Amino acid sequence: MxxxxxxxxxxxxxxxxxxxxxxxxxxxxxxxxxxxxxxxxxxxxxxxxxxxxxxxxxxxxxxxxxxxxxxxxxxxxxxxxxxxxxxxxxxxxxxxxxxxxxxxxxxxxxxxxxxxxxxxxxxxxxxxxxxxxxxxKRRATGGDLGGRRPTFTESQIRTASKLIKAGEPATQVAKDMGMSHATLYRRIKKLP
Incomplete structure (x- = not known):
């Protein structure tokens, strides 16, 4: 069959x-x-x-x-x-x-x-x-190549920075935001 x-x-x-x-x-x-x-x-x-x-x-x-x-x-x-x-x-x-x-x-x-x-x-x-x-063509003109978009606003990163300066552990603040502490520090460094 x-x-x-x-x-x-x-x-x-x-x-x-x-x-x-x-x-x-x-x-x-x-x-x-x-x-x-x-x-x-x-x-x-x-x-x-x-x-x-x-x-x-x-x-x-x-x-x-x-x-x-x-x-x-x-x-x-x-x-x-x-x-x-x-x-x-x-x-x-x-x-x-x-x-x-x-x-x-x-x-x-x-x-x-x-x-x-x-x-x-x-x-x-x-x-x-x-x-x-x-x-x-996008590279040559400095255009957007896509990729993952930032999911956190500048305001959210500033708030996280304030919490760390106020004594909250950086690892806990990063964990609450859903990112690694290394990523959080990197984002804080980029703040104007």
């Missing part, structure tokens, strides 16, 4: 895979045959849930993913995986690929997969190029 094995992945722990899981279940994947990696980049060679999904696949089965980028970032790696699955007589079905789903068990599906894998990698490289260009 052939099975559909589903694989979902989210890149950060803050994200959830609920939408992917719902799509995979709607495509006929049983909940017991669903594998999910949380907080793992598609660029990683080893992903525990993907490895388990690949181990669970038998000849005639099909690996189902929602979008191509859930499988990987590199065209080379995706094509190697597709070839490995084909050699094991396992299909690869990508839901939501160009408005429909693609099954690599068909010649047309295999061709579409190859083209889409190349386009996915190109899109990633273009995005990286744009980000690098934007950061370079």
């Amino acid at each position: 052939t099975k559909l094995i589903g694989y979902a992945r989210v890149s950060t722990k803050a994200q959830d895979a609920d939408r992917q899981i719902q799509d995979l279940l709607a495509a006929g994947v049983r909940r017991d045959d669903l594998y999910t990696d949380h907080g793992l980049s598609g660029a990683l060679a080893k992903r525990p849930a993907l490895d388990k999904a690949l181990t669970a696949l038998h000849p005639g089965d099909t690996l189902v993913i929602t979008t191509l980028d859930r499988l990987g970032r590199s065209t080379q790696k995706m094509l190697e995986l597709a070839e490995e699955l084909r050699d094991r007589n396992i299909g690869l079905r990508v839901l939501n690929l160009g408005g429909g789903d693609v099954d690599t068990k068909t010649p047309m599906g295999a061709m579409v997969f190859t083209v889409m894998a190349a386009l996915a990698q190109m899109e990633l490289e273009i995005k990286r190029e744009r980000i690098n260009d934007s950061v370079t």
Whole structure:
């Protein structure tokens, strides 16, 4: 009996895979045959849930993913995986690929997969190029590079400084503010 094995992945722990899981279940994947990696980049060679999904696949089965980028970032790696699955007589079905789903068990599906894998990698490289260009331009003009924003106002730091001068232990004042005492001292030093 052939099975559909589903694989979902989210890149950060803050994200959830609920939408992917719902799509995979709607495509006929049983909940017991669903594998999910949380907080793992598609660029990683080893992903525990993907490895388990690949181990669970038998000849005639099909690996189902929602979008191509859930499988990987590199065209080379995706094509190697597709070839490995084909050699094991396992299909690869990508839901939501160009408005429909693609099954690599068909010649047309295999061709579409190859083209889409190349386009996915190109899109990633273009995005990286744009980000690098934007950061370079911001650096050159002294612009904001993003990063964590200060969560404490100058007034709050002044109040903390007054408490320390009044005899409160610096470590306790910093702890109450939710920062290390080293960070608090650094912020006090920066006060005008």
